[in-house]
Amino acid sequence: MGLLTSLKDSITRVTDGLFASEEPKRIGIYGPPNAGKTTLANRIARDWTGDAVGPESHIPHETRRARRKEGVTIERDGKEVTIDIVDTPGVATKVDYEEFLEHDMEKEDAVRRSREATEGVAEAMHWLREDVDGVIYVLDSTDDPFTQVNTMLIGIIESQELPVLILANKIDKEESDIQRIANAFPQHETIPLSALEGQNMDEVYEKIAEYFS
């Protein structure tokens, strides 16, 4: 009997251990092309797991399939959150191969990239509908945030009542205008950062732990 009891206890402990911590939340990194989503995803993943998520590039639509990094545990100020990061393709309403020609790409490659990017947007939208528990929305703070893509996506995210963190990226650039982004989405907190340079990542992690735990 004692044996059975202790066996039962240990099973209970194991199952408790399994289910004590909730399933990691799946956090989608969204935003327009070239906002620095993959750079951010890589920085987060490197900081907390040592691995990268995917290749970065200055050419738009480098990420054309959603990439996931699972089980990233972030600790800040006693808060801990384990998330699955999903780096999504940049969302655009138009994809034009000519844009890629400017980056010394052959037409054939540009057209293919264009098609893949289009599929990527479809995938990103699908993830948003089905598969994310929260969103990190990355904006290039040197660009004007009042675009249809941004308003539409933020609108969708809000309507889904997903927790969303708005990041004003690329603050290392002179033209960066954080306030413009804060003004565009006053209903949300805007966190400035440079994913490339690692500026203000402490606050970013703090907010991730706060928003998504």
Added chain:
Amino acid sequence: MPHECTTCGRQFDDGSKEMLSGCPNCGGNKFQFQPPDRSPEPDEPASPADTDPVESEEPSLTDQSDAPSTAEPGETAAAAEPAEPVSDPESAGDVEPTGGTGPADNAVDAAPAESTPADEEFRDAEIADDTGAENSAQRDARSAAASPDEIDEARRRVADAESEAPSDGESEVPSDGRGRGTPQGPPTETPSGADPDEFALSGALGPEDDEPVEKQPVAGSAPEREEPVTDEDTDLRALREELNQQFESIKITAPGQYELNLMELYDRKEYIISLQEDGRYVIEMADDYGIDD
């Protein structure tokens, strides 16, 4: 029977929703689009008038109201509008600035209402005619910002566009039909020498003007696109147009140039995960995700 399962060969009607849940026979999710029986008219004159009868022969393709259930009449009409200067890309953004109750709900409830921002933007985007326009449109789409003034103006335009839409649609019916589903030329000898780019399910909006030109090129009748017109071209264009009609979430305006209806993409359980050449496409089905909704 324009759609065929590439696994078991089962065929589906134009606009069939069956296939959106996978092939009922084999569960396959890869389909090939086959243009419907073509009416060979080798000496197809170039005048639009002659294309109209053909259109009536193919009502399921050309008639807006018979369009597949996934395609909204209004939208397809608008989609085929080559140069409707209705709205700016920005206009869409300003339509849904609210968030909260938001676009998603709207889209779900009113998807057929053709009032989603992306639709407006599509109308605007039907400028498949010159690269200058495309450049600016594309630039806009990526980063364009709208000033408050522009937003107001765009809002007005959206309103206008909505009220105009029906009449636009009507007026476009002839050319729409011409372009869309009526490959009037001799059924394709498969495009052997054509540029692969040309097959990329693209040029959806180009066909209207080109198509009649297939046998008797008439310079003046093809103001929109400059590419040499061949039977293959017209056939493929018709095919692209057909696909565009069915999956209005992604429009292919020219090879390598796409316009995306984000709301529509967001709104669908199924979506195209692979746009392939020659009318093939792969649908990812909702079931594959194991999501319980």
